[in-house]
Amino acid sequence: MAGPSTSQSHPLDSLWQAPTLIWVVLAGLGLATVLALAPGAAADRVVYFGLAAMVIQWIALLTLATLYLLRNALAGTRPVRVAYVALALLVLNTWMVSAITWWLMRGVWPLTQESWESLFLRLTGIVLVVGLLGLGAFQNHWRARQLAVRAKQAELEALQARIRPHFLFNTLNTGVALVHQRPEEAERLLVDLADLFRAALAGPRDIRLSDELALAHRYLEIESLRFGDRLKIEWRVPDPVPEATVPALSIQPLVENAIRHGIERVAGGGTVEMDVVDEGDEIVVTITNPLPNPAGAAGHGGHSVGLRSSRARIEAFTSGRGRLTAGVENDRYITTIRIPRKPTP
Structure with missing residues (x-):
């Protein structure tokens, strides 16, 4: 009669919604701006911004696409483990996109070898730092959410407990009246x-x-x-x-x-x-x-x-x-x- 519980939404569900995608794109542009304005960036900061924005957007969107393709495999996984998987995918995609971008565009974009290496290391460092901070924030958020769900469930059970005695007593009285007749x-x-x-x-x-x-x-x-x-x-x-x-x-x-x-x-x-x-x-x-x-x-x-x-x-x-x-x-x-x-x- 009972099936597997699905009463709680999976943390990956929000990633496929339009507001999340918009915020991912805007956050990528903001991060590219910070990289372009940071000390030690290439002399042509506009070019540097364009390259960084392209790489960041590809990393973010590719990570979301990979998680979407893995959604069925991750459906039964604990949310904290899903967060670790997402962080690992983010780092791997950072390395892959950075390497492909360097291989395809090293002769097109006017960046020195040192600038490419600097961009690669900065992206990796940012991904690790932001990812670990996000992982900690997610763990705290998920614990708070679970506590809220349990508190709500306790409230619902208390509400139902107020209804059941009324029905039970009436039903037993009816049963007593019917036993002989x-x-x-x-x-x-x-x-x-x-x-x-x-x-x-x-x-x-x-x-x-x-x-x-x-x-x-x-x-x-x-x-x-x-x-x-x-x-x-x-x-x-x-x-x-x-x-x-x-x-x-x-x-x-x-x-x-x-x-x-x-x-x-x-x-x-x-x-x-x-x-x-x-x-x-x-x-x-x-x-x-x-x-x-x-x-x-x-x-x-x-x-x-x-x-x-x-x-x-x-x-x-x-x-x-x-x-x-x-x-x-x-x-x-x-x-x-x-x-x-x-x-x-």
Whole structure:
């Protein structure tokens, strides 16, 4: 049921984004400017700047391209080791590009042998110093990020812990009432309850969308025994369920909210709707429930605990590509989740 965790984005992911590429180019131009203005540079500093800028850009872009080609091989590697690999590639590319540039252009650019050697040594020294400083900064940044993720996970688990006792006590009371009158339904209720709490106690992990929807469906079956005719369920989910991965217990708490803050507070009950639509690159999950007081719908905030928990899980899992929105439309509370078909590596 559970798959390998992919909830955290890989540190290489940001290297393929346009802002990173732009900053790499600008940083290369800045470094070339510093080299051209430094004491001991060639007399024609404009020529020196042009040559240094060309070499630096080739080194940087070639290193990014190499990391991109190695992204699958490095996907399961620890981030700190990836940083060491990146530093090694940067040094190797510095030597390779410098050697090729010298071999191709030694008779074209008006630089002496000593100037070429000086440029080569300066680039190597700068790459090593900046790379080691960057490696140290990256290690500190990654540790801080891991601590932040763990703190956020602890917060999410605390939020969920506030929801579970309410549901557990109600379910046990329902089971007690059914034991003598409808023992088969009581047995089904306890089996569904065991499945839900097995998922809850398993801890944070990623599961298939179909499995998460199955947990939500079991929850609704339990609540339908408690509410009887007051709860109607419209379940519009394609068969088979589209292939996607979600954090465990990211959708079920939203269904629980629909019961607690909708059906439970409406005297005549109502309908909870679950819709799943495959839009190609995204899977859209929509949960709809009635409002207890449509006139005061604008101030309806009872869903906030479950919403915060699920929104944080989904955004962390998809690195911001997935999203959760909620609002009131036609006197009904609508929660919409957009999940990328393929999570961020």
